[in-house]
Amino acid sequence: MKALRLLRRSGSVLSPRTRPCCFIHQTQYRNPLPLNIFRLQSTAPAQYQSAIEREDDLEPGETEPTEDFFHNAPTQEERESILSQLPSPHPQHAHKSARLSALHARLMLPPRLPLETLARCLVDPSADIDPHFNNSSLSILGYDLLGLYTSEAVLCRHPRLPTEVMFAAMWAYCGPKTLAAITREWGVEVAAAPGGEVDPGYLQCKHIEAGNASVEGTGVQVKDLPILATDPKGKPMLGEPGWRRGVSSRTVKSDHFGDEIKRTVLDYAERPELRQEDLQRKLEKGVTLETASTNFVRALMGAVYLHAGKKAAYNFFKAHILSRHLDFSKLFEFRQPTRDLSRLCAREGFESPVARILSETGRKSRSPVFVVGVFAGKDKLGEGSGSSLDEARIRAAVGALKGWYLYSPLEVNVPSQAERGGNWEPVMVDGGEVVV
Amino acid sequence: MAPASRIGAIASRTSLHTTSGSSYTCLQCRLLSYRAAQKSNSSTKHLPSRRHASGFINTEKWRKKIWGSENPPGQEDPYGAPGALDQRRREQGVEDPEQSAKEVETSVEDPDDVEEDVTPRGPHYKRATTWEGLERVGYRNWGKEQFDENYPFEGFMDPKLESREKIVTAVHRALVEVFALKQADFPLVMDYDAGDVFLDNVDDFLLRLAKEARFEIDATGEGHLVLEDQELQEIIVGSVTPREDADEEDEDSEDDIQYVEEREEDRNLKEGENSERLAQKEVGDASRLETSSPAIEPQVVEIESPAEFETSDQPVTDEIPNPSSIPDRLLPPVDNHWRNVSLRNPEIKFAVLKRVMQLTGIRIPDPDIANITNPKLLLAHLVKKPKPKKLAENLLANEVAELPNVQIWERRYTPIHKEKEIGRWKIIEQELEKRGLPATGDRIGSRSEALNV
Numbered sequence: 001m002k003a004l005r006l007l008r009r010s011g012s013v014l015s016p017r018t019r020p021c022c023f024i025h026q027t028q029y030r031n032p033l034p035l036n037i038f039r040l041q042s043t044a045p046a047q048y049q050s051a052i053e054r055e056d057d058l059e060p061g062e063t064e065p066t067e068d069f070f071h072n073a074p075t076q077e078e079r080e081s082i083l084s085q086l087p088s089p090h091p092q093h094a095h096k097s098a099r100l101s102a103l104h105a106r107l108m109l110p111p112r113l114p115l116e117t118l119a120r121c122l123v124d125p126s127a128d129i130d131p132h133f134n135n136s137s138l139s140i141l142g143y144d145l146l147g148l149y150t151s152e153a154v155l156c157r158h159p160r161l162p163t164e165v166m167f168a169a170m171w172a173y174c175g176p177k178t179l180a181a182i183t184r185e186w187g188v189e190v191a192a193a194p195g196g197e198v199d200p201g202y203l204q205c206k207h208i209e210a211g212n213a214s215v216e217g218t219g220v221q222v223k224d225l226p227i228l229a230t231d232p233k234g235k236p237m238l239g240e241p242g243w244r245r246g247v248s249s250r251t252v253k254s255d256h257f258g259d260e261i262k263r264t265v266l267d268y269a270e271r272p273e274l275r276q277e278d279l280q281r282k283l284e285k286g287v288t289l290e291t292a293s294t295n296f297v298r299a300l301m302g303a304v305y306l307h308a309g310k311k312a313a314y315n316f317f318k319a320h321i322l323s324r325h326l327d328f329s330k331l332f333e334f335r336q337p338t339r340d341l342s343r344l345c346a347r348e349g350f351e352s353p354v355a356r357i358l359s360e361t362g363r364k365s366r367s368p369v370f371v372v373g374v375f376a377g378k379d380k381l382g383e384g385s386g387s388s389l390d391e392a393r394i395r396a397a398v399g400a401l402k403g404w405y406l407y408s409p410l411e412v413n414v415p416s417q418a419e420r421g422g423n424w425e426p427v428m429v430d431g432g433e434v435v436v
Numbered sequence: 437m438a439p440a441s442r443i444g445a446i447a448s449r450t451s452l453h454t455t456s457g458s459s460y461t462c463l464q465c466r467l468l469s470y471r472a473a474q475k476s477n478s479s480t481k482h483l484p485s486r487r488h489a490s491g492f493i494n495t496e497k498w499r500k501k502i503w504g505s506e507n508p509p510g511q512e513d514p515y516g517a518p519g520a521l522d523q524r525r526r527e528q529g530v531e532d533p534e535q536s537a538k539e540v541e542t543s544v545e546d547p548d549d550v551e552e553d554v555t556p557r558g559p560h561y562k563r564a565t566t567w568e569g570l571e572r573v574g575y576r577n578w579g580k581e582q583f584d585e586n587y588p589f590e591g592f593m594d595p596k597l598e599s600r601e602k603i604v605t606a607v608h609r610a611l612v613e614v615f616a617l618k619q620a621d622f623p624l625v626m627d628y629d630a631g632d633v634f635l636d637n638v639d640d641f642l643l644r645l646a647k648e649a650r651f652e653i654d655a656t657g658e659g660h661l662v663l664e665d666q667e668l669q670e671i672i673v674g675s676v677t678p679r680e681d682a683d684e685e686d687e688d689s690e691d692d693i694q695y696v697e698e699r700e701e702d703r704n705l706k707e708g709e710n711s712e713r714l715a716q717k718e719v720g721d722a723s724r725l726e727t728s729s730p731a732i733e734p735q736v737v738e739i740e741s742p743a744e745f746e747t748s749d750q751p752v753t754d755e756i757p758n759p760s761s762i763p764d765r766l767l768p769p770v771d772n773h774w775r776n777v778s779l780r781n782p783e784i785k786f787a788v789l790k791r792v793m794q795l796t797g798i799r800i801p802d803p804d805i806a807n808i809t810n811p812k813l814l815l816a817h818l819v820k821k822p823k824p825k826k827l828a829e830n831l832l833a834n835e836v837a838e839l840p841n842v843q844i845w846e847r848r849y850t851p852i853h854k855e856k857e858i859g860r861w862k863i864i865e866q867e868l869e870k871r872g873l874p875a876t877g878d879r880i881g882s883r884s885e886a887l888n889v
Binding site: 084096099192 | 843
């Protein structure tokens with residue numbers, strides 16, 4: 001399979017980074033800026049350069065002309081004042097930040113990933129609304145990549161997992177909480193407030209006000225304010241009354257974790273102004289630290305993919321996401337395991353399961369122990385122990401179900417491996433859980 | 437009653453309305469009369485020598501009548517000649533003192549007329565409204581400053597050398613010259629006017645001194661100058677012994693001004709002229725040496741041909757020597773033997789010290805001279821130890837500074853830096869300003885200035 005030329009196709013994500021945004025309107029009357037502030041250093045070649053294919057061995061910084069607008073700004077104070085007006089650190093500052101290089105080295109990122117991009121990954125849309133300077137595009141890409149790699153890793157290794165457990169596993173591997181924990185483990189610190197003077201090595205976002213913070217001058221907590229509880233249209237935002245959604249609808253309409261997608265691509269296509277509205281609201285309200293951290297890890301994933309290719313991206317995923325230990329057997333929750341087991345046996349054409357006592361001790365004592373096995377014909381499906389016969393039987397049924405659902409083939413070739421140059425072998429994906 | 441009657445008299449003179457029969461005068465009238473009296477008094481006071489005013493008693497007429505003749509004897513005014521002021525006015529052509537007084541009055545009233553009258557001013561003249569930018573005159577030490585501007589102080593020594601390398605080179609040179617003279621058995625007297633050590637075409641000379649002159653210290657601790665060839669010694673000796681023509685000049689003109697002019701001229705000489713002069717000097721010196729010391733061979737004259745000097749001086753014409761730094765090749769030898777050469781011999785020590793003072797312009801205090809026994813101690817007086825480098829400078833020079841994950845700060849990393857790095861400083865500043873508090877200590881002044889403006 002021929003590898004895709006990523007750099008050629010990534011023009012929309014790595015577009016030349018100029019800043020024609022509100023920042024210019026803010027500042028053009030205050031003090032005239034040097035002209036080439038509008039053409040800031042980019043992590044992608046400019047338009048006229050995008051036709052030239054970059055040499056693969058070259059590092060991006062080597063070929064790019066670095067314009068130094070700082071040399072035009074005469075004094076230190078002027079430079080600082082210009083910088084402090086920027087919503088996020090200037091890309092050129094990426095090379096001066098020890099924090100950023102240390103992070104680059106600590107994560108063992110590929111050398112083809114420039115520091116500027118790493119710095120861009122650390123800028124949340126709530127800090128800098130300009131999509132050329134924040135990590136929104138990269139994080140969308142990273143979100144999809146993480147979903148792809150995680151889902152294939154989970155599904156191919158455990159082909160019979162129920163959908164709910166699958167969603168839970170996805171959440172556990174690359175959900176917001178995990179990614180926020182990963183950010184903390186990587187040693188990424190958060191800036192108190194975003195701005196141009198901030199060290200690029202800090203994660204920058206506008207913090208949402210804490211819910212239990214008291215509103216100034218009153219004893220009211222922020223979360224109790226009526227304004228925040230509803231969106232501009234008057235609909236309640238928090239604690240939205242949902243309705244029960246079936247598993248099958250989740251697989252089709254939800255995100256990777258089975259959650260409802262508030263704004264779908266179709267929504268944005270129908271009403272393009274929605275995107276700007278959402279961004280604006282985010283900019284005003286700020287985001288939680290968890291959201292910002294999630295966006296950062298996703299964006300970094302996307303950046304590694306774009307700059308260093310699929311192999312490096314998968315290695316990065318393996319090193320930081322897949323390496324985390326997840327006990328799948330703890331993710332299950334059965335309401336009526338014995339019934340599920342009998343349905344499963346019926347579906348799979350086994351004999352109906354029968355529970356038999358294997359051994360017991362202290363039946364008359366204060367703490368008896370029964371060991372019960374579940375048999376389908378002559379095959380023992382599972383075994384469980386408990387202080388009562390029912391408990392032991394249910395445990396045996398749970399064991400039998402887990403044994404079925406947690407089947408894992410010995411050798412697995414995930415589909416994306418073929419893209420990275422491996423051989424394509426179709427993987428077994430089972431029918432999933434029984435529907436009771 | 438007496439004061440009232442006096443006032444009444446004044447009032448009658450100034451035609452006041454007083455009630456007949458009673459001596460009472462109302463307050464208003466008293467005030468008026470008082471003012472009138474004041475006014476009349478002041479007018480009489482200001483007018484000079486009323487006696488000469490027209491309309492006063494004409495004494496001349498009475499004199500004529502008394503004597504019965506047109507030309508009565510005696511002075512025109514027996515009670516004194518007209519006052520000195522009147523006399524001067526008459527000389528200046530002002531006929532009437534009253535008229536002049538009037539003129540003064542009008543001039544006071546109308547200053548514009550004065551402006552036109554007094555002195556012609558340039559087209560750019562603008563009347564000053566404040567004292568800003570005007571020349572200050574007559575303050576304390578003003579006179580001295582005026583004098584110093586026109587007669588600046590000129591010390592007896594040359595301006596001091598600043599660069600450490602230059603001073604070390606100068607000491608080495610002095611040492612070599614003195615020892616060369618000593619070895620040639622010449623009196624240790626050197627030509628003071630050696631030109632600017634580093635600007636004139638002594639490059640080659642210095643280079644050879646630095647490279648080829650070495651000192652060896654024998655068992656007794658005495659130093660000896662070792663030169664590569666005899667020729668060099670001759671050049672050295674020739675360059676420092678007093679010139680005959682210079683002596684003649686000195687004898688001819690002992691006037692200081694002429695001497696100063698001479699020196700300035702020397703300094704302003706062009707490169708080519710310089711080389712010629714030097715060559716001539718060398719020739720002269722050589723011939724002088726020939727006469728003074730029979731040991732030196734006459735070939736020297738031919739060796740020191742002007743052509744050779746021109747070629748050797750060629751690079752100097754191309755590059756303008758930088759006075760602040762001298763090239764490495766002109767530095768004294770790295771080997772530090774010469775620093776330990778003994779200066780215990782007072783004759784040598786005196787010669788060296790004198791020569792060093794001539795070359796460097798730095799005076800060594802007399803009490804310290806006794807303690808100087810070698811060039812090392814001498815240098816300790818002349819040059820300061822280079823300032824030790826700061827830790828940050830050392831670190832920045834180190835390869836550690838090139839590591840991307842290392843940041844070296846030259847200044848203290850203050851809490852403000854920390855807050856700026858995480859972006860909190862602007863918020864802190866905002867909040868402090870909202871409360872009218874200064875963000876940092878040094879901004880208090882600037883804040884108050886801003887408020888005043």
